[in-house]
Amino acid sequence: MGKGEVEEQEDVFQAILLADNFGVSIFGSEWADKQNPGGNQFLDDDEDEGGAQNKSKEDELESGFTQESLMHLGNRKLIDYALEALTVSGVQEIYIFCSTGIRGGDALKAHIKDSRWSDLTVKIQVICSEDCQSLGDALRELDAKGMIRNDFIMMATAVITNKGLKPWLEMHRATMKNDKGAVMTLVHRVVPEGHRSRSTNSRTSVVVDASTRKILAYNERVPDKRIKVPLANIKEEMEVYLDTVDSGIAICSSSVLPLFTDNFDFANMVDFIKGILMNEEIMGNTIYVHRLEKGYANKITDFDTYLGISNDIMERWTYPLVPDMPFGSNPDDSIYSMNLNFVYKVTDVVCARNAMIGPNVIIGSKTKVQEGVQIRKSSIGNNCEIGKNVLIEHCQIGNNVKIGDGSKLCKSIVLDGSVIKAASIVGPMIILAEGQTCKIAIEDTFEKSDDEEESDDEDDFKSEDSFAPEPDNQESDTKRFCSEVLESILRAFTDNVDLDNLAVEIHGSRTANFMYFDDVPNAVVKGIIGVPLKLYPDFEQMPPKTQWDKTSEVMVRFKKLMPQYVKTEKAQKTVLQALEEHALDNAYFRPLLMKVLHYYYDIDILSQEMILNWYKTPSAYKGAAELRKMVEKLIEWLETASEESDSEEDDE
Amino acid sequence: MANASKESQYIILLQQLEISLKRGRYVRSHELATRTLRLAEKYVQSDSWKNAEEVMQWLENTADRLTKAAVSESAPSNVLKRLIKTVQEDFMTRKNQGRMHTISRLDSDTKVDYSEELPDLRSDILGAILDLSSELENGAESIAEDAEKHINANEVIMTIGRSRTVEAFLKRAAKINKLEVIIVKCGPFYQGKDLAKSLTKSKIKTTLINDTAAFSMMSRVDKIVIGTHTVLANGGLKAIAGCHQILLTAKYFNVPVLVLAASYKLSPEYPFSAEMKITNRFVSPEELIDYKDGDMIDNVQVYAPVFDYVPPELVSLFIFNMGSHAPSYIHRLLHDTYTQT
Known part of the structure; x- marks a missing residue:
């Protein structure tokens, strides 16, 4: 150890550890939403961006909030696994980035101070920021601070690995010798689909050059088993990885941070990877992937992987990161010993003789387990009391928890200090927070699983994909963004600003308001349509003919702007939705809608198919049906047109 | 200062x-x-x-x-x-x-x-x-010095896995006498392979066999020479997993078993003491079963122990750096080496 340090004096081995995933919780948004009526004690980060984040942040301050990285996994804190992996590899400086503000940061700092990590020669620094809404922001901030000077390791908190990181860093450096533009090596572990430790949502596909393992194409989702590879990247021999998961470990060159700074639209890793791939020819940067077949490296991405990986830990796949190895603990901490069936206990645990414990169970110090208890695939913290005939399956239970007789717990997380009354049923998919008792009927499962699917779909597109009203909390950000875009467009119209400059401006507001690319068409359309309203105070009183002239003037002026944003069917859908919303808000616009649609149809922004689709899809808005009636003429025309074109095709 | x-x-x-x-x-x-x-x-x-x-x-x-x-x-x-x-x-x-x-x-x-x-x-x-x-x-060298005393010409020696002490011992013996070595590969870690490589470099006639073949080969073996992780107070061993069954085979064929151990491997602990201090080490099962096989690992429990406990009656002789002793003599060594508490 000592020797290594001397060698490394000039070349400090640095790592960035992300303490949370910037508002995307591994426990999902459904949980928090579902539990909200019961109070705010429940965890925590919403998957929604922007407004929702702010809201949940307020909640956190009031409630017994647990920083996600301090959640239990096998009676250890999640972050300990990552810290162990980093420190054992000889990392000398660790920057922990925490985006949940001062409170979360303080909890982290306190944890690190209390645990053995503080005695190590490693420099650990916790950086808290409430302003950072994405990985991109975090890295930009770190770049501004200028603390990272070398190639470094970037790791997500919920990463568990038993491999040394140093060889990977050296491998990356060797790659850099051959390819000066190599900026990052991603570590992907082979975990095939259907594996307990692979998220069902994980459908990543990576196309690599077979000889160099350079990434040629990267898709986070493979929708219909189609994989797109840019033509320029087609190589003689390519490999497609569908059976790997991102282990959350990335070995980065020192140029990664400046790249994030230069490209302020890189919000997350996927943006980064895609951005680098897209501009490979211009910037000459490349990304490599390391396919790991042996050794453990995985990342918890959702509750299923959380449970899956907890089983991997108990079954010792992660050795030496297993419960009975006292890594990361204090000298006076209790020591677990392993028994048959992967049951880990401290010697002072009291278990009734007929309690059925195992497989894959860990029980913390001074916990009492009464008669008739069955525990399977779960962890139970220190000083817990488990009443008679309790059934616990797939649960992670914190310290000082009391569970009343005859309760059943399934697929749930119980945080420190909770009390569960006798004969309660908890779960599945429940988080019980500090001191609060909650009893949830099992029937909820069915509803919940439906909900999950729905929300999964929403996540897929990360934007308002349906015509349902947006959640309130997101409104404020979206509104601000829309009004900024409107201002920009208005100024561009009056001052005759170049369209390219306008695009840059819109881009700026998007990043400033943490909007996704998918949110832009909505704002742009509303902006264009809204210009005359702003320009002429008495616009609504003007005769319809003038209104149309003014509107079409703006539309023509910005007709080249639209194709930049409306490239996909989804974007078309958003445009239609935006137009509909505008019409519902502004009575004057309703008669104009048909003409506007026609115009956009003519300049190929909206396809006939999408307009018809929109027309046929009923909307929840009041007055939407009347609105659809007003455009009937256009629809009829479109339908006949389509018939004609069909018949023409037939004739041919 | x-x-x-x-x-x-x-x-x-x-x-x-x-x-x-x-x-x-x-x-x-x-x-x-x-x-x-x-x-x-x-x-x-x-x-x-x-x-x-x-x-x-x-x-x-x-x-x-x-x-x-x-x-x-x-x-x-x-x-x-x-x-x-x-x-x-x-x-x-x-x-x-x-x-x-x-x-x-x-x-x-x-x-x-x-x-x-x-x-x-x-x-x-x-x-x-x-x-x-x-x-x-x-330590290893002084144990190796005893090699000529224990190994005779043209003997067939069996060893299990890889021990550096055994390696030095066999090389020393090969300098004086011609000998043949059979190495049990010792899954799942197969350290036997490394030993085989090293011995062939020294021009020792070496055969590498599977763990399962130990019984059929045993009739040809003159002596077994193994290293150990710990020598326990009762003369038993905590040695690499797989030793116990092979030494049982040796007992069946009455093949003498020599255990080489440096003095620091002698422990004052009994195998089944009240505090259960002698514990095994279980490592990742990845050498035994493929992690990719999701259905399998979800339904099967796989243990990968590193050590075996070998009872003292299976050992014929201990060769320490301070001399050779029978298992029954361990108590005396303990008395000389450690305080009685």
């Missing part, structure tokens, strides 16, 4: 050793023994102690602490406990210097007061540590 820095030195060494133990990041027990000894040396050199009692107390506490850090490793605590005995003896010889005293006095029931400050004790203990460290360094 120099002493102050020495003090911090041993604290750092202790922390580093404890951390490696806790993390399971070390290669061999020899490495652990050497590091423990270096730690003890730094402590004895420091100003942190005044008298023998304090040194003994520290050694005992440290032994406990290191055992707690990795229950499956006995080398650090063996080294430290052995030093306790050395300190006791050094103290008595210094104290009784000039006076005529017999060893029988030592064993008498009178309680000895170790708190007396003796000026020359430090150099005595350091001398003892130096002896022990050269013993550690040359």
Whole structure:
């Protein structure tokens, strides 16, 4: 150890550890939403961006909030696994980035101070920021601070690995010798689909050059088993990885941070990877992937992987990161010993003789387990009391928890200090927070699983994909963004600003308001349509003919702007939705809608198919049906047109 | 000044050793023994102690602490406990210097007061540590020196897995006599392969066999020579997994079993003591089953133990660096090496 340090004096081995995933919780948004009526004690980060984040942040301050990285996994804190992996590899400086503000940061700092990590020669620094809404922001901030000077390791908190990181860093450096533009090596572990430790949502596909393992194409989702590879990247021999998961470990060159700074639209890793791939020819940067077949490296991405990986830990796949190895603990901490069936206990645990414990169970110090208890695939913290005939399956239970007789717990997380009354049923998919008792009927499962699917779909597109009203909390950000875009467009119209400059401006507001690319068409359309309203105070009183002239003037002026944003069917859908919303808000616009649609149809922004689709899809808005009636003429025309074109095709 | 820095030195060494133990990041027990000894040396050199009692107390506490850090490793605590005995003896010889005293006095029931400050004790203990460290360094060689006594010409020797002591022993024996070695590969880690490579380089006739083939090959074998992780107080072994079944086979064919062990591997612990200090180590099952096979790993429990317990009746002879002994003689060695507590 000592020797290594001397060698490394000039070349400090640095790592960035992300303490949370910037508002995307591994426990999902459904949980928090579902539990909200019961109070705010429940965890925590919403998957929604922007407004929702702010809201949940307020909640956190009031409630017994647990920083996600301090959640239990096998009676250890999640972050300990990552810290162990980093420190054992000889990392000398660790920057922990925490985006949940001062409170979360303080909890982290306190944890690190209390645990053995503080005695190590490693420099650990916790950086808290409430302003950072994405990985991109975090890295930009770190770049501004200028603390990272070398190639470094970037790791997500919920990463568990038993491999040394140093060889990977050296491998990356060797790659850099051959390819000066190599900026990052991603570590992907082979975990095939259907594996307990692979998220069902994980459908990543990576196309690599077979000889160099350079990434040629990267898709986070493979929708219909189609994989797109840019033509320029087609190589003689390519490999497609569908059976790997991102282990959350990335070995980065020192140029990664400046790249994030230069490209302020890189919000997350996927943006980064895609951005680098897209501009490979211009910037000459490349990304490599390391396919790991042996050794453990995985990342918890959702509750299923959380449970899956907890089983991997108990079954010792992660050795030496297993419960009975006292890594990361204090000298006076209790020591677990392993028994048959992967049951880990401290010697002072009291278990009734007929309690059925195992497989894959860990029980913390001074916990009492009464008669008739069955525990399977779960962890139970220190000083817990488990009443008679309790059934616990797939649960992670914190310290000082009391569970009343005859309760059943399934697929749930119980945080420190909770009390569960006798004969309660908890779960599945429940988080019980500090001191609060909650009893949830099992029937909820069915509803919940439906909900999950729905929300999964929403996540897929990360934007308002349906015509349902947006959640309130997101409104404020979206509104601000829309009004900024409107201002920009208005100024561009009056001052005759170049369209390219306008695009840059819109881009700026998007990043400033943490909007996704998918949110832009909505704002742009509303902006264009809204210009005359702003320009002429008495616009609504003007005769319809003038209104149309003014509107079409703006539309023509910005007709080249639209194709930049409306490239996909989804974007078309958003445009239609935006137009509909505008019409519902502004009575004057309703008669104009048909003409506007026609115009956009003519300049190929909206396809006939999408307009018809929109027309046929009923909307929840009041007055939407009347609105659809007003455009009937256009629809009829479109339908006949389509018939004609069909018949023409037939004739041919 | 120099002493102050020495003090911090041993604290750092202790922390580093404890951390490696806790993390399971070390290669061999020899490495652990050497590091423990270096730690003890730094402590004895420091100003942190005044008298023998304090040194003994520290050694005992440290032994406990290191055992707690990795229950499956006995080398650090063996080294430290052995030093306790050395300190006791050094103290008595210094104290009784000039006076005529017999060893029988030592064993008498009178309680000895170790708190007396003796000026020359430090150099005595350091001398003892130096002896022990050269013993550690040359342990494998001094055991190998015995090779010619035990291995005759044209014998067929079987060994299991890879032990560096065995490697040196066989190479030494091959210099004098022609011999043939059968190596049991020893899954799932197959260290046997490395040994085979190394022996063939030294031009020793080597056969590598599967664990399952041990029984059928046993009839051809003249002697079994193995290394061990620990020699327990009852003469049993904590050795690499797979040893037990092969030594049972040897018993069936009445093939003599020689166990090579450096002195630091001798542990004062019994295999089934009340505190259950002799524990196995279970590693990742990835060598036994493919992690990719999701259905399988979800439904099957796979254990990958590193050690086997081998009862003393399966061992014919121990060859230590301080001489060869039968398992039944271990109690005497223990008495000479460790204090009775």
